[in-house]
Amino acid sequence: MALEIIGTPISNFVRAVRMVAEEKGVVYKNTPEMPHSDAMKSLHPLGQVPVMRHDGFHLFESMAIARYIDNVFDGPALVPASPEAAAKTVQWISFAQTSVDQLIVRQYCLEYLFNKDEHGNVIRDNIEKVLNKVSKMFLVLDEAVSSGYFGSDEFSMADCFLMPIIYYGQMFPEGKAALESAKNLKVYYEKLSQRPSFISTTA
Numbered sequence: 001m002a003l004e005i006i007g008t009p010i011s012n013f014v015r016a017v018r019m020v021a022e023e024k025g026v027v028y029k030n031t032p033e034m035p036h037s038d039a040m041k042s043l044h045p046l047g048q049v050p051v052m053r054h055d056g057f058h059l060f061e062s063m064a065i066a067r068y069i070d071n072v073f074d075g076p077a078l079v080p081a082s083p084e085a086a087a088k089t090v091q092w093i094s095f096a097q098t099s100v101d102q103l104i105v106r107q108y109c110l111e112y113l114f115n116k117d118e119h120g121n122v123i124r125d126n127i128e129k130v131l132n133k134v135s136k137m138f139l140v141l142d143e144a145v146s147s148g149y150f151g152s153d154e155f156s157m158a159d160c161f162l163m164p165i166i167y168y169g170q171m172f173p174e175g176k177a178a179l180e181s182a183k184n185l186k187v188y189y190e191k192l193s194q195r196p197s198f199i200s201t202t203a
């Protein structure tokens with residue numbers, strides 16, 4: 001069976017693994033399941049997305065999926081060969097997947113999208129609490145992309161994890177302002193936004 005990536009295309013983690021598949025030139029099917037749907041509950045212990053299926057092999061956790069796709073299919077390697085460079089790539093993926101995602105997507109963007117009063121106005125209390133951390137994180141990322149890519153001077157799997165998070169972060173006012181003032185990150189974001197894998201996975 002062809003590669004199947006299961007999970008709503010809105011998810012930054014689904015998008016990361018789709019970007020990996022597209023960078024490799026792999027033909028795949030994206031099955032757009034929401035987290036906690038009956039299907040996801042049957043495929044993932046916490047009902048999370050993404051989940052991957054390939055030739056009867058079933059996998060969850062976006063980094064595991066991304067590394068499987070990178071290892072199994074032809075196409076450019078998205079993790080460098082040397083142990084040190086590979087470890088650095090995994091380091092930045094893990095940082096994006098945990099610290100950056102938690103702050104920018106979960107504690108900032110999702111508040112804008114889902115924490116609203118009965119008139120549809122955003123309740124800003126939780127947003128205000130994280131704004132300092134959001135600004136600092138953009139500065140950390142600005143430094144991390146200063147060699148042109150995320151923790152590297154070459155495109156890697158780490159970029160597939162970071163770009164969807166920046167995409168969501170810059171959709172809201174403080175994230176947009178933080179990106180504007182982060183010189184390296186702005187150049188990086190504009191450059192990588194041109195990649196076909198990014199354009200074709202925009203939900």
Ligand SMILES: N[C@@H](CCC(=O)N[C@@H](CS)C(=O)NCC(=O)O)C(=O)O
Pocket residue numbers: 011012013014035046047048049050060061062063097
């Ligand atoms: N560590 C997981 C995180 C996946 C994750 O948090 N996915 C979100 C969508 S972006 C989700 O399913 N959220 C629902 C939940 O956490 O219950 C991975 O990297 O795959």
